[in-house]
Amino acid sequence: MNTAECRPGLVPGEAxxxxxxxxRLLAERRGGGPATxxxxxxxxxGLPTAAWERRRREQFIxxxxxxxxxxxxxxxxxxxxxxxxxxxxxxRPVVIANGTEGEPASAKDKVLLAREPHLVLDGAVLxxxxxxxxxxxxxxxxxxxxxxxxxxxxxxxxxxxPVQVQVLTGAGRFVAGEATALVNWVEHGIPVPxxxxxxxxxxxxxxxxxxxxxxxxxxxxxxxxxxxxxxFRSAGTPEEPGSMLVTVxxxxxxxxxxxxxxxxxxxxxxxxxxxxxxxLTALLIGGYSGSWVDQAAMALPFSAAGLHRAGASxxxxxxxxxxxxxxxxxxxxxxxxxxxxxxxxxCGPCLFGLDSIAAELGALAAGHPFDPGRLRRWLxxxxxxxxxxxxxxxxxxxxxxxxxxxxxTARHAxxxxxxxxxxxxxxxxxxxxx
Amino acid sequence: MGTAxxxxxxxxxxxxxxxxCSAVVVLGVATRTGAAPRRWPRFAVAELHxxxxxxxxxxxxxxxxxxxxDPFVTIGWAATVLPFASPYRTVAISLGTLAVDLxxxxxxxSLVRRRLGQRAWRAVHWLAYLAWPAALVHGLTAGNxxxxxxxxxxxxxxxxxxxxxxxxxxxxxSRPAAHLS
Amino acid sequence: MTSRIRLRVDPIACAGRGLCAEILPGLxxxxxxxxxxxxxxxxxxxxxxxxxxxxxVCPVLALRLDRVDxxxxx
Numbered sequence: 001m002n003t004a005e006c007r008p009g010l011v012p013g014e015a016x017x018x019x020x021x022x023x024r025l026l027a028e029r030r031g032g033g034p035a036t037x038x039x040x041x042x043x044x045x046g047l048p049t050a051a052w053e054r055r056r057r058e059q060f061i062x063x064x065x066x067x068x069x070x071x072x073x074x075x076x077x078x079x080x081x082x083x084x085x086x087x088x089x090x091x092r093p094v095v096i097a098n099g100t101e102g103e104p105a106s107a108k109d110k111v112l113l114a115r116e117p118h119l120v121l122d123g124a125v126l127x128x129x130x131x132x133x134x135x136x137x138x139x140x141x142x143x144x145x146x147x148x149x150x151x152x153x154x155x156x157x158x159x160x161x162p163v164q165v166q167v168l169t170g171a172g173r174f175v176a177g178e179a180t181a182l183v184n185w186v187e188h189g190i191p192v193p194x195x196x197x198x199x200x201x202x203x204x205x206x207x208x209x210x211x212x213x214x215x216x217x218x219x220x221x222x223x224x225x226x227x228x229x230x231x232f233r234s235a236g237t238p239e240e241p242g243s244m245l246v247t248v249x250x251x252x253x254x255x256x257x258x259x260x261x262x263x264x265x266x267x268x269x270x271x272x273x274x275x276x277x278x279x280l281t282a283l284l285i286g287g288y289s290g291s292w293v294d295q296a297a298m299a300l301p302f303s304a305a306g307l308h309r310a311g312a313s314x315x316x317x318x319x320x321x322x323x324x325x326x327x328x329x330x331x332x333x334x335x336x337x338x339x340x341x342x343x344x345x346x347c348g349p350c351l352f353g354l355d356s357i358a359a360e361l362g363a364l365a366a367g368h369p370f371d372p373g374r375l376r377r378w379l380x381x382x383x384x385x386x387x388x389x390x391x392x393x394x395x396x397x398x399x400x401x402x403x404x405x406x407x408x409t410a411r412h413a414x415x416x417x418x419x420x421x422x423x424x425x426x427x428x429x430x431x432x433x434x
Numbered sequence: 435m436g437t438a439x440x441x442x443x444x445x446x447x448x449x450x451x452x453x454x455c456s457a458v459v460v461l462g463v464a465t466r467t468g469a470a471p472r473r474w475p476r477f478a479v480a481e482l483h484x485x486x487x488x489x490x491x492x493x494x495x496x497x498x499x500x501x502x503x504d505p506f507v508t509i510g511w512a513a514t515v516l517p518f519a520s521p522y523r524t525v526a527i528s529l530g531t532l533a534v535d536l537x538x539x540x541x542x543x544s545l546v547r548r549r550l551g552q553r554a555w556r557a558v559h560w561l562a563y564l565a566w567p568a569a570l571v572h573g574l575t576a577g578n579x580x581x582x583x584x585x586x587x588x589x590x591x592x593x594x595x596x597x598x599x600x601x602x603x604x605x606x607x608s609r610p611a612a613h614l615s
Numbered sequence: 616m617t618s619r620i621r622l623r624v625d626p627i628a629c630a631g632r633g634l635c636a637e638i639l640p641g642l643x644x645x646x647x648x649x650x651x652x653x654x655x656x657x658x659x660x661x662x663x664x665x666x667x668x669x670x671x672v673c674p675v676l677a678l679r680l681d682r683v684d685x686x687x688x689x
Contacts, residue, residue, distance in 0.1 A: 195627050347626035348650040356647070381646040387626045465674060468632065477634040477672050552628065552676045 067229035073214030089209025100170030117151035123218025174342035251323035286315025289393025327419030353382035456592035
């Protein structure tokens with residue numbers, strides 16, 4: 001087995017091999033399986049060692065700022081600002097790469113770690129260098145834990161990284177990927193959010209400034225370090241540059257994870273997945289905390305600005321296609337029940353409110369009598385009343401469902417439903433599963 | 435003040451103190467469970483619990499002082515806080531001392547609750563469930579007055595009230611959010 | 616300097632006991648599950664004493680008052 005050698009790579013800004021074209025993260029490769037270290041280095045080259053020079057840190061972070069990289073975990077927070085905040089925090093920082101992917105319908109983080117673990121690890125190690133951390137933790141979904149372990153072991157043998165890299169398995173709960181919940185999981189084994197203040201960028205794991213970054217964001221970071229800001233901006237839109245990974249599922253020919261420039265029409269993202277497998281009535285965009293949109297939104301750009309008109313956003317990069325014949329209310333009710341059971345159970349309005357709301361939606365979906373005024377009141381009482389944004393996301397998704405499926409709602413109130421297939425287009429795990 | 439007066443005062447204050455502390459415990463349970471007479475606001479129950487507890491502290495000072503100053507029996511000032519320091523009815527007095535020590539901890543932590551934090555405050559507050567039985571048994575064994583019917587009535591009444599409240603708390607979960615705290 | 620007093624509830628600590636809503640009926644209402652909804656975090660000047668009372672009385676120390684300073688206007 002050939003051991004790879006980590007060689008110093010390009011200085012950022014120097015155009016290297018790949019042009020601005022896609023794919024960037026999910027490279028076409030012969031054979032399945034994860035990229036080996038040797039393969040990774042052959043394709044991308046090594047990380048520029050200048051990244052670890054203290055005086056170059058601010059330059060690098062500025063370059064990331066110019067690139068306009070934002071978090072790919074759903075919140076789209078500017079990465080350069082986060083790096084700078086953690087680097088300036090009191091104490092020695094620590095980096096946590098978030099690959100838990102608690103969203104059951106999303107697969108992009110698992111796919112990225114399974115195919116290009118070294119890109120993610122490059123990004124984690126680079127982020128450590130940029131913030132002055134000596135430790136990088138990768139919290140990976142259980143399904144890809146072994147692959148990440150092997151990649152870390154490869155790097156250790158080749159002595160690639162000047163910082164210590166550790167791997168942990170994520171908790172497998174929906175809220176476990178929230179930043180404070182992740183820190184709580186790593187530190188105490190309890191995957192529930194904690195109260196803010198203090199912000200984890202100042203006081204996180206072990207009381208130290210903590211950088212929590214989605215694994216896809218770190219992979220982009222690793223490429224920006226090699227190819228520079230201008231290269232990164234050659235895809236996407238001027239306001240939302242770069243590419244992103246999107247999980248496409250539901251009624252499409254080839255459900256899977258695809259990389260797309262930000263801002264291309266939703267319909268062309270669906271086309272990458274082979275296009276609709278049936279006439280579509282609606283799409284769920286962003287995840288189970290995202291928003292429903294009707295099929296007219298397929299013409300909209302897949303970007304925050306583009307989807308804003310439809311009350312949606314790319315979120316964690318997910319498009320679920322609902323075919324005609326599926327009942328959007330039934331799917332929504334199933335998701336709402338899932339979100340209710342996934343509440344951390346720490347805050348009353350979330351714990352009781354989501355449960356009540358899910359029960360009401362269940363009644364609506366089943367054509368039983370339901371009280372729309374009470375449902376709206378509950379949605380208003382739950383929104384923004386928790387310690388984290390779990391209830392907010394659930395409320396957003398449900399409100400969008402009531403908007404998009406308004407006609408369906410009226411039919412259900414009279415005891416009718418357009419659905420011809422049982423609910424289950426969107427996967428909802430039972431409690432026992434990971 | 436005659437020695438008989440000190441004697442009566444110490445015993446009398448002790449009896450009232452037992453009734454008062456029992457009321458404090460019952461109100462404490464009511465604060466926790468939200469069980470209260472319908473028209474009583476919850477904050478009134480909480481405040482009454484606190485006010486009576488502070489009053490009990492004052493009455494306790496009187497009870498302890500008169501008992502120790504009474505020349506008829508030798509208890510000694512050390513027995514205020516040190517168990518087994520009283521030559522007179524050592525065990526019985528020690529139970530009273532225990533109640534004072536534990537009650538003192540509850541008092542002090544309650545006065546600095548904000549600074550201490552909820553968790554630590556709560557952990558110490560549980561000692562009240564140890565302090566009260568100590569006080570009850572102290573009352574039954576340190577005095578000679580159980581023969582008097584109304585003394586026995588107060589003792590039994592206090593015991594019944596507290597036991598009922600505690601049992602109600604253990605068996606009932608009257609509020610859906612009870613497990614959140 | 617005009618300073619505002621802001622009342623905040625810690626949603627994790629809050630157990631829905633409802634004492635705060637009794638003391639500040641104008642500022643705090645209870646939702647359908649007994650948990651406090653603070654309509655407007657700014658405490659009006661006449662209610663500051665009651666706000667302090669509510670903070671003290673909360674059995675789980677879930678309420679806090681923060682003084683927020685607004686910069687003086689020139």
